Amino acid sequence: MPRFRFRNFMSKLRIGIVGCGAIGGSLARSIARDFSKRAKLVAFYDIDIQRSRRLSEIFSKNKSLAVFGLKELIKRSDLVIEAASSDASWEIAKEVLAGAKALMIMSVGGVAAHVKEISMLAQKHKVGVYIPSGALCGIDAVKAASIAKVKRVILTTYKNPVSFRGVEYVQKQKINLNKLKEDKVLFFGSAKQAVKYFPQNINVAAVLSMAGIGIDKTRVKIIASPFVKRNIHEIQLDSEAGRIFSRTENILHPDNPKTSFLAVLSAIAVLRQILEPVKIGT
Ligand SMILES: NC(=O)c1ccc[n+]([C@@H]2O[C@H](COP(=O)([O-])OP(=O)(O)OC[C@H]3O[C@@H](n4cnc5c(N)ncnc54)[C@H](O)[C@@H]3O)[C@@H](O)[C@H]2O)c1
CATH class of the missing domain: 3.40.50.720 (NAD(P)-binding Rossmann-like Domain)
Known part of the structure; x- marks a missing residue:
């Protein structure tokens, strides 16, 4: 074709x-x-x-x-x-x-x-x-592993608390983002829900879901961390072909800090x- x-x-x-x-x-x-x-x-x-x-x-x-x-x-x-x-x-x-x-x-x-x-x-x-794989490394392996049986795929995202300012889902939890002294899990659920509640995380969750086991089965954990300056994405995958772990520490684009x-x-x-x-x- x-x-x-x-x-x-x-x-x-x-x-x-x-x-x-x-x-x-x-x-x-x-x-x-x-x-x-x-x-x-x-x-x-x-x-x-x-x-x-x-x-x-x-x-x-x-x-x-x-x-x-x-x-x-x-x-x-x-x-x-x-x-x-x-x-x-x-x-x-x-x-x-x-x-x-x-x-x-x-x-x-x-x-x-x-x-x-x-x-x-x-x-x-x-x-x-x-x-394109976007701001995630390991999509090549996720694609290959997903040809066989995959038990689970989890995306864990760490961002500085300031990145979550104005996010309605976080505001409803009444978390004071300015006062965080340790990592705080803001969300753990399906990629489908993550995309709904955290639109700024939408592309990484979507690419991973499309490359792997879909938007309903892919799990996403989102963490506000006062210790990080970069946007960090970790992929964990368990499959018939073995385990995969990847971590990407993204430097932000100078013209748009929401983009890696x-x-x-x-x-x-x-x-x-x-x-x-x-x-x-x-
Ligand atoms: N796949 C990935 O990994 C990844 C990573 C970062 C950003 N993105 C996505 O890529 C897109 C562009 O990111 P960016 O950082 O360049 O954003 P940006 O805000 O710097 O630029 C987007 C541009 O698109 C224009 N625009 C908006 N809606 C339009 C429409 N309907 N028709 C024509 N033009 C329109 C805006 O006026 C703006 O100039 C965003 O949707 C962003 O979420 C994807």
């Missing part, structure tokens, strides 16, 4: 980016710098037109790459990268796939409940869908897998 509809064998992969924030901007820079022989930026779309215009000015002096709507971006692209929001990612995915264009999804939380539909749409329109730097790098690594002939890892 072809993953892209290349216009001809020698042509560059035309890439459009939806969402011109921390991830969209970093990916655009990397595409222009690292992949210019095999890919080119053709369109940027953002609900805030100033953002897409600003990004366009960096990469094209003659012609604006900023478009006014998703439809125009889809028309120009072979591959669309969604880096906008979890509220919009499912709608964007449907439109891109209906336009028979390949898709990379960053706002994974928004599509976690639609995995089967995405797979059906991708098959129907004969295009690929790419979901590794999430951007992971998307660049997926682009490399797409564009280069040798594929490494599962």
